[in-house]
Amino acid sequence: MSEATIHPIRFLLSDMDGTLLLPDHSLSQRTIDAVRALRDAGVFFSLATGRPPKAMLQQIEALGVDVPTAGFNGGTLVNPDGSILVAHHLPAEAALVALALFSPHPDVEVWVFADGDWLLRDASGPMVPREQHGLGYAPVVVESFEPFLERIDKIVAASNNTQLLIELEAQLQPKVQGLAQVSRSQPVYLDVTAMQANKGDALKTLAAHLGVALEQTAAIGDGGNDSAMFHVAGLSIAMGQAEEAVKRQANVVTGSNVEDGAAQAIERFILASA
CATH class of the missing domain: 3.40.50.1000 (HAD superfamily/HAD-like)
Known part of the structure; x- marks a missing residue:
């Protein structure tokens, strides 16, 4: 004060x-x-x-x-x-590391934001309705995130398992140090963005x-x-x-x-x- x-x-x-x-x-x-x-x-x-x-x-x-x-x-x-x-876009190298870390976990929904859209591979996840209500628009289902690697704005790991997100944050930080920012915007969301x-x-x-x-x-x-x-x-x-x-x-x-x-x-x- x-x-x-x-x-x-x-x-x-x-x-x-x-x-x-x-x-x-x-x-x-x-x-x-x-x-x-x-x-x-x-x-x-x-x-x-x-x-x-x-x-x-x-x-x-x-x-x-x-x-x-x-x-x-x-x-x-x-x-x-x-x-x-x-x-500022997320470097493709960091995007690949994050996607590889998040994808094997069945209770983590992986979302990619690129080209003005919210992209995901499965729209049936339990976190999707909450996010759609908050954003005010629907996701776009894609077969792969690979075509968007050079222009990703943000990757989100979404899960009601907050402890798992804390653990994933700790695991990802050293893997993308100097390349990306990793932080939990809310207890249920782990965000990955460019360093800047x-x-x-x-x-x-x-x-x-x-x-x-x-x-x-x-x-x-x-x-x-x-x-x-x-x-x-x-x-x-x-x-x-x-x-x-x-x-x-x-x-x-x-x-x-x-x-x-x-x-x-x-x-x-x-x-x-x-």
Whole structure:
């Protein structure tokens, strides 16, 4: 809080799922009002999410976001008009390693995001309905991921077996070190993206684009993929339901997403000193 007081926040970068959004993927009126109040106070607001850019459109419109946003954990930065500001693809070498590690596990669903589509080999997996509801569009079934290896935005291992995802994360990290980012965006999702595709680099790029010093930025989130922006932002805020390892990396902790924790944080830590 001392840093926030010395350097009033001029830009807030927020995670979406588990942060701004309720468990049913909706936005509460309090959250919408808090973001509007930020913009009225002259504070820039944007989104950084593991989602594909086209799965952010509804929230961008509802929140009135008018600056570039970050999809694929920062792998793709998109201007308000839909044009690409920055795009980083996963190296084919890292993609092959991840796919080889994930594929043998029957309770892990393997998803690939490329060419603007959500690709999978089997649409009958139990995690598919949840993801389709969250994204707002259906997957494309393919026989093989091989034709897409040179232009993959993200690979996801999805499973209700959280412990298995923790183990796979630990196994994959050293295998793709220097090539890819590996992080759990939610307990049931393990994301693999390009090295430059992280929310910390996204925050740096967006802040520079907006002309805001890093000490005047804030970041809020709940997942392991949010830690990268916590380490960069002048003020880092963890959601109340976040894992303890995530909370320890933040300056402050707010309420959970079901308690409108993001709105609480905006009101308490940003607007109060704006």
